Amino acid sequence: MSDRIFATVWLAFCAAVAWLAWQIDAPFSYEPIGPRAYPLLLTGIMAASAAWLLVKPDREPDWPRGALRVKAFLLLAGFLAYAMLFEWLGFPLATVLATVVIGRLFDGGWRESAIAGVVLGGGLWYFFDKLLDVTLPLGRLWALA
Amino acid sequence: MDSLDHLAQGFVVAARPINLLVAFLGSFIGTVVGLLPGLGPINGVAILLPIAFAMKLPPETALILLASVYIGCEYGGRISSILLNIPGDAGALMTALDGYPMAKKGLAGVALSISAWSSFVGSIVATIGLALFAPILARWALAFGPAEYFVLMVFAISCLAGMVGERPIKTLLAALIGLVLATVGIDSGSGVYRFTFDDVHLSDGIQFIVVVIGLFSVSEMLVMLEQSHGGQVVIRNTGRAMFNLKEMAETWWGTVRSSVIGFAIGVLPGAGATIASAITYMVEKNLTDREGTFGTGDVRGVAAPEAANNAAAGGAFVPMLTLGVPGSGTTAVMVGALTLYNITPGPMLFEQQPDLVWGLIASMFIGNVMLLVMNIPMVGLFARLLYVPNWILVPGIAAISFVGVYAVHATTFDLVLMVALGIFGWGLRKLGFPMAPLLLGFVLGDMMEQNLRRALSISDGHVGILFQSPVSVTLWVLAVLVLVAPALVRRLRRKR
Secondary structure, three states, X not given: OHHHHHHHHHHHHXXXXXXXXXXXXXXXXXXXXXXXXXXXXXXXXXXXXXXXXXXXXXXXXOOOOHHHHHHXXXXXXXXXXXXXXXXXXXXXXXXXHHHHHHHHXXXXXXXXXXXXXXXXXXXXXXHHHHHOOOOOOOOOHHHHO | OHHHHHHHHHHHHHOOHHHHHHHHHHHHHHHHHHHOOOOOHHHXXXXXXXXXXXXXXXXXXXXXXXXXXXXXXXXXXXXXHHHHOOOXXXXXXXXXXXXXXXXXXXOHHHHHHHHHHHHHHHHHHHHHHHHHHHHHHHHHHOOOOHHHHHHHHHHHXXXXXXXXXXXXXXXXXXHHHHHHHHOOEEOOOOOOEEOOOOOHHHOOOOOHHHHHHHHHHHHHHHHHHHOOOOOOOOOOOOOOOOOOHHHHHHHHHHHXXXXXXXXXXXXXXXXXXXXXXXXXXXXXXXXXXXOOOOOOOOHHHHHHHHHHHHHHHHHOHHHHHHHOOOOOHHHHHHHXXXXXXXXXXXXXXXXXXHHHHHHHHHHHHXXXXXXXXHHOOOHHHHHHHHHOOHHHHXXXXXXXXXXXXHXXXXXXXXXXXXXXXXXXXXXXXXXXXXXXHHHXXXXXXXXXXXHHHHHHHHOOOOHHXXXXXXXXXXXXXXXXXXXXHHHHHHHHHXXX
């Protein structure tokens, strides 16, 4: 079933890509092919493969269930929040928060995760920003205050 | 003779203090990344690449770092296979079959030392093979025109489809997704923007590092959440730390055979360390296992797959350096690394960047000696890392991955895109899509399109040019063969 759903979504995606590709237009062309044909060719083969998958799907994979599903969603939400807050809160603070959330999801205690967070947030910031010269954000939030 | 001169020059490059330091660090990090279950060479190389770039390391130094991480991983993977019965990376899967039973018998030290030794032999054989064959192949590849290149890439993708994963159609779809992702951004042929939705962030395409880290790091952490292996016990009693002469003699020919086979398999695009170790294990079992001791803790069953996975890793450098077509997911990342430095891998690399190529080869010799030293007497230190709990390991991987992506363009957009690709990749993996073809498609995408269009410009739009030269016809035939052969073999077996 999952394969069928994927194949259907993917066919719709192919249609959208093909529609977008059709509108690509090069005002000047120095070659016989142009920028449009290759994406169209790819989507064609891709749509054919997806159609095949629709006809002959595999067995159902075991998606996480119950508590594990909740945990997986929480981890995803955590990653997304980490990504969005990375610049805004700055690397050290965002990392402390992310470590606490992820650490808890991987069965760490509150105190252990908090300590890990401070060590990672501070340590990695010092290591990358100061020692290796990889510039990391300190947060826009503080600039406002 | 020519090659020897170049190699001597390479050793001069490799012996610069910075390059020695980087080879040492890379070997160390590689062993650590390899032994941690869930992290393989692709993750290690992908996370280090942006950091190396942000530190403004010169290209040969960056490449030496990535290569030694790659080789280090192939050494490190065996440690958790033997002590935990969980392969540290995919290439060490077969090592667990005899390594873990050996460890249970109290022979963990012997298993660890003999596998380090055979890893070393495998790697050295492969590096010699690389130094011998790569220049010849590169000279031959100079005659390749755009049509031949295009067909070569078709061949690489069909190699993958024929050999990786259960369902060739899913491998093909994965490769196509990669190829489509690569078309985003400005088209270098006409200067037109494609699929950018007028967004500045997409105008020069989706960043390579965003794709790799999303697909391999973010989705890997989700997989780690699903398989929390709390119940496994690390074997502490390792017994005798060194193999004896009898064990060495017993494994010697198997190690040499597996090194040669592993190298040959590694050279093929698409077939990497995992397939090489599986095949050589089977070969050794059929050739030498008269008492039926394979699988119950036989030293030969530990030595063979370890020699093979290291040799395959070395072999994967051949197509990458000579043709610019990577032979494995990890070398695909390295092609991406060279592109960041505006170096196009291909047959010209040996002429235009001899310091880079031969410095790399020379440092692979040096790195292997370092790894042998690290992996026999110091193996106990590494084994302790198996006790690092996930609640600190996973946030650490997350933070370093985010730093890696942020280091390239310093935008939130890239971070969010990475997470989105990670979720997408995790879904695909659950559905049984292999990830390496997607990455390979993404790396080859632009090259494939440009070569196709160049070929068709030469022929003024006639498709016939793709089937004209003997080289391209041979490659087409091979491409069809590798696609059809495994399915045919399977069908024949079922009938019997």
